[in-house]
Amino acid sequence: xxxxxxxxxxxxxxxxxxxxxxxxxxxxxxxxxxxxxxxxxxxxxxxxxxxxxxxxxxxxxxxxxxxxxxxxxxxxxxxxxxxxxxxxxxxxxxxxxxxxxxxxxxxxxxxxxxxxxxxxxxxxxxxxxxxxxxxxxxxxxxxxxxxxxxxxxxxxxxxxxxxxxxxxxxxxxxxxxxxxxxxxxxxxxxxxxxxxxxxxxxxxxxxxxxxxxxxxxxxxxxxxxxxxxxxxxxxxxxxxx
Numbered sequence: 248x249x250x251x252x253x254x255x256x257x258x259x260x261x262x263x264x265x266x267x268x269x270x271x272x273x274x275x276x277x278x279x280x281x282x283x284x285x286x287x288x289x290x291x292x293x294x295x296x297x298x299x300x301x302x303x304x305x306x307x308x309x310x311x312x313x314x315x316x317x318x319x320x321x322x323x324x325x326x327x328x329x330x331x332x333x334x335x336x337x338x339x340x341x342x343x344x345x346x347x348x349x350x351x352x353x354x355x356x357x358x359x360x361x362x363x364x365x366x367x368x369x370x371x372x373x374x375x376x377x378x379x380x381x382x383x384x385x386x387x388x389x390x391x392x393x394x395x396x397x398x399x400x401x402x403x404x405x406x407x408x409x410x411x412x413x414x415x416x417x418x419x420x421x422x423x424x425x426x427x428x429x430x431x432x433x434x435x436x437x438x439x440x441x442x443x444x445x446x447x448x449x450x451x452x453x454x455x456x457x458x459x460x461x462x463x464x465x466x467x468x469x470x471x472x473x474x475x476x477x478x479x480x481x482x483x484x485x486x487x488x
Contacts (some may be wrong), residue, residue: 270365270470271332271397275339278332293324294333301340304443307347314341315351318359327358334362338370345375352379357388364394374403384412392416393425401428410439413464414446423460435470443468 270278283291301314314337320328321337333406343351348370352363364383365375376399383395396412404412409432416423423429433439447457466472 249477269366270335271394271399275304275336278336282325282329282332283338290325290329293320294336297321297333297337298340301337305340305342306344307350312347313340314338316344318351318355318362321362322358328464330358331362331365334359335369336364338362343370345371348376349379352382357391361391361394364391364399365397367399368402368423370395371399377403380404381408384408384415387419389419389421392419392421396426398427401426401432406432406436406438410436410442413439414442417443417446417458417461418465423464429464430467433464433467434472436468440465440468 282294286294290299300317304313310355317337318334321333325333348363348367352360360383363379380395380400383391386392396416400409400412413426415427443461447461450457
């Protein structure tokens, strides 16, 4: 019924599936299994029907497609804790392309926008959906920001915009663990290092603490950083052991 993501991912724990960029990195089959294990019977039946409708009538049809209506219902039917995962499955089943996800994003609630951002890596192979990411990065909604700095942004966001996205996370308190592929993109980035150092100096001059996440990203920009004692996370980012 649904397509598997192009890149494999290490299985996530059930608790982790419900937050952050994990939703964009978890295989669709695992998302479905997670929902089947946690949703009540009536919610599972509703999701089964919603996915069948999306498969039968994909893309955009008329003023609004039936699967778009199901996206709007997901919070009420599945509960806010599981709605994002349900919406990702529906978007995938509907084979929503750039035009469809753009319409859903700009007409949808913050929760629907978040699901679109999580689904982008599976639905839009190129950079055509970057305007959605750029719009989300202008928000101060931390959950929307966390979704915006996922693997789609890591793959397609230009260096200047990506650096400002990292800074926006630091400004708003979004953990940099949400930034997909952080180590690869930050490595040897002297401009990012300068921006981080300037921000740290501003906070120090104002008598405010420098966030530990800032120090962590600044260390990642060092081109001479030893590659040892690291392990790889689901998004290909490496962390110190």
